[in-house]
Each structure stands twice: as C-alpha cells, then as structure tokens.
Amino acid sequence: MLKNPDAYFAAREEVDRVCGSEKITTKHLKDLKYINAVLRETLRLTPTAPGFTRGPRPENTSRPATIGNGKWEIPEPGALCLLAKIQQDPKIWGEDAKEFKPERMLDEKFDKLPKNAWKVRNHQYSLACVSC
Numbered sequence: 001m002l003k004n005p006d007a008y009f010a011a012r013e014e015v016d017r018v019c020g021s022e023k024i025t026t027k028h029l030k031d032l033k034y035i036n037a038v039l040r041e042t043l044r045l046t047p048t049a050p051g052f053t054r055g056p057r058p059e060n061t062s063r064p065a066t067i068g069n070g071k072w073e074i075p076e077p078g079a080l081c082l083l084a085k086i087q088q089d090p091k092i093w094g095e096d097a098k099e100f101k102p103e104r105m106l107d108e109k110f111d112k113l114p115k116n117a118w119k120v121r122n123h124q125y126s127l128a129c130v131s132c
Helices: 005-019 026-031 033-045 107-111 119-123
Strands: 051-054 065-067 072-074 079-082
Touching (some): 033 107
Antiparallel strands (some): 051 079
16 A cells, blocks of 8 residues: 555545544444455455366366357366456456556445456455454
C-alpha cells in the first residue's frame, strides 16, 4: 500500500472512523469495507497459489474433450490455469487491470463480477477469515 498512497490514506481513514481509539476487534470487521477491498485486490494481483489444473470430467468420455460448445479443446491430461493471468484479464478488469485499485473490489462492484473472475471467491474468503 505504500506504493499507492491514495489507497493507504483511504484505508487509514476507514480504520480511524470505524475503530476510533479502540483496538480493532471482530465487531469492527463488517464495517471495514475498504480494508476488505484492499485484501481482495491484493489477492487478485498477487494470488497465494500460482494456479490450478482442469481436465475433462470422468463422465466426459469424448476425445478430444472440449469446452465452450466445442470452441476450445482440453489437452490431455488437462490445462494449467494461471491465476495471475486470469485475474488480470483486461476484458474483465479494464485496461488498468495490472494496477492496484481496491475500489474495483468494493462489495457492490465485486458482487457484479462474472462467475470465476476472482478465484478466491470460491474458497469462502472474507475479512473475518483473514483475522482468524
């Protein structure tokens, strides 16, 4: 965040506003929406896992296996999906996809993302989990 002073100051302001002079506790987490967006954006740009593999399902016996109504062929034994590439696709994230912009991950914008645009979503990520 030190490379992004606007995000740093917005996060600091939110913590000051929500927590005041209290220590941060779990009761504050639901109100730290910008901090949650910062964590989401950080994970989007620097995922904790490099990728995952996908292959044909066992019930799919046709070869070669395809997806997208036959548009793409799945190689044997499967395809390696690189999260850093998936989560920086300009078609989803815009021409500034490589830039750190937590605002794109605020709840209302985040909820409108296409399915699987942000892979951590499938692992029930939340700010509450990060604090455990």
